[in-house]
Amino acid sequence: MDILGQQTEPASPIQVFFSYAHEDENLKIELEKHLSFLEQQGYIAGWNDRDIQAGQEWQEEIDSHLNAAQIILLLISSDFMASKYCSSIEMTKAMERHQAGEARVIPIILRPTDWQGAPFSKLQALPTNAKPITRWTDRDEAFLDVEQGIRKVVQKFRTQHDHLAFSKLPRLSELPDLKEDWGEAPDPGQFYGREKELNDLKQWIVDEHCRMVAVVGIGGIGKSSLVATLAKPLRESFEYVFGRSLQNTPSLQSILQDCIPFISDQRQIRLPEDVDEQLDLLIQYLRDYRCLIVLDNFESILQAGSHNSQYREGYKEYGKLLQHVGQSRHQSCLLLTSREKPKEVADLEGVVGPVRSMPLAGLSPVEGQEILNSKGLFGADNTVAELVHR
Ligand SMILES: Nc1ncnc2c1ncn2[C@@H]1O[C@H](COP(=O)(O)OP(=O)(O)O)[C@@H](O)[C@H]1O
Numbered sequence: 001m002d003i004l005g006q007q008t009e010p011a012s013p014i015q016v017f018f019s020y021a022h023e024d025e026n027l028k029i030e031l032e033k034h035l036s037f038l039e040q041q042g043y044i045a046g047w048n049d050r051d052i053q054a055g056q057e058w059q060e061e062i063d064s065h066l067n068a069a070q071i072i073l074l075l076i077s078s079d080f081m082a083s084k085y086c087s088s089i090e091m092t093k094a095m096e097r098h099q100a101g102e103a104r105v106i107p108i109i110l111r112p113t114d115w116q117g118a119p120f121s122k123l124q125a126l127p128t129n130a131k132p133i134t135r136w137t138d139r140d141e142a143f144l145d146v147e148q149g150i151r152k153v154v155q156k157f158r159t160q161h162d163h164l165a166f167s168k169l170p171r172l173s174e175l176p177d178l179k180e181d182w183g184e185a186p187d188p189g190q191f192y193g194r195e196k197e198l199n200d201l202k203q204w205i206v207d208e209h210c211r212m213v214a215v216v217g218i219g220g221i222g223k224s225s226l227v228a229t230l231a232k233p234l235r236e237s238f239e240y241v242f243g244r245s246l247q248n249t250p251s252l253q254s255i256l257q258d259c260i261p262f263i264s265d266q267r268q269i270r271l272p273e274d275v276d277e278q279l280d281l282l283i284q285y286l287r288d289y290r291c292l293i294v295l296d297n298f299e300s301i302l303q304a305g306s307h308n309s310q311y312r313e314g315y316k317e318y319g320k321l322l323q324h325v326g327q328s329r330h331q332s333c334l335l336l337t338s339r340e341k342p343k344e345v346a347d348l349e350g351v352v353g354p355v356r357s358m359p360l361a362g363l364s365p366v367e368g369q370e371i372l373n374s375k376g377l378f379g380a381d382n383t384v385a386e387l388v389h390r
């Protein structure tokens, strides 16, 4: 079985080259441990300069492996940047191969260091949002994030390979970049029914280019699952997909501090102090690129039960976000879920305009029954009725 759950012919493992400074040996060993499952599964084969057997002409050996690798990991730290061999010779070679489409270079940010302006600074780095591994409170989580990022690259590489049965491997540069950031969203799992809702939303967002869409309904009705399910077919239509839940009431600043570096390919890391300037910057990127931004649990930052959905103390700026995104011209979409319709959506929405909302009602009894059956529960008809009318 493939990582995608498909039966496939065994393909040869993807060669991975580690470029790192010896001062970072311990972190590199940790990273290798986290990648060892991918290796055991036969998806990757790793190589780095400590694998050189005694007596081999080391530089030649490094060159040949660097030249053969399909994925090159640059383990970034101040020592890496200071090491002439890593940061000039290996990196130059790696970037040449990346630009020629022969390999994919992935910077892995080990420790905080200034790498702005480096040749690799435009590439999508790992961990998510290029947060240095040593800055994570849980080191394992940081490595897991890196492992998952690499797995995605390997996955894309292999799917393309499967489609191209007898032709040669695609050039890696032709593969889409890793441009999806969901924070810690759980996997939506199996989803039933709601075909009309899924079709309508897809039409609004993809065909009619809505700028802002709110899915509104009571808790537990299926908003988050609907949006997570919708995001899969929408991926094709967007260059960047960024999703966050507002359940733990993050500030707008902290969302933008994740979002803007992500959709700018880490070109814009330091944001202006002023929120209006930050929002202008965001709109500029939403204009230049087609981005899908998903904000789940929007009600978390609204005052519970207030009639025209006032913002909670300290969260008024989200209202500005909705106003800017709903009113400015751009080619992106903000998709949000909420128990109450935010005031800005109500003010701006129209049946044919670029801002819309979809009220979500209960599932049909047939759909409800399907869910119960799938979970092995065969309830009496009135139990099902209760669930779907909740
Ligand atoms: N159409 C559906 N098919 C399968 N499971 C569903 C469906 N709609 C909702 N669920 C399940 O019901 C629960 C609540 O749904 P959720 O999307 O979290 O609701 P909301 O975001 O509106 O509070 C979740 O466990 C979800 O997996």
Ligand SMILES: [Mg+2]
Binding pocket: 223, 224, 225, 296, 297, 337
């Ligand atoms: Mg939800």
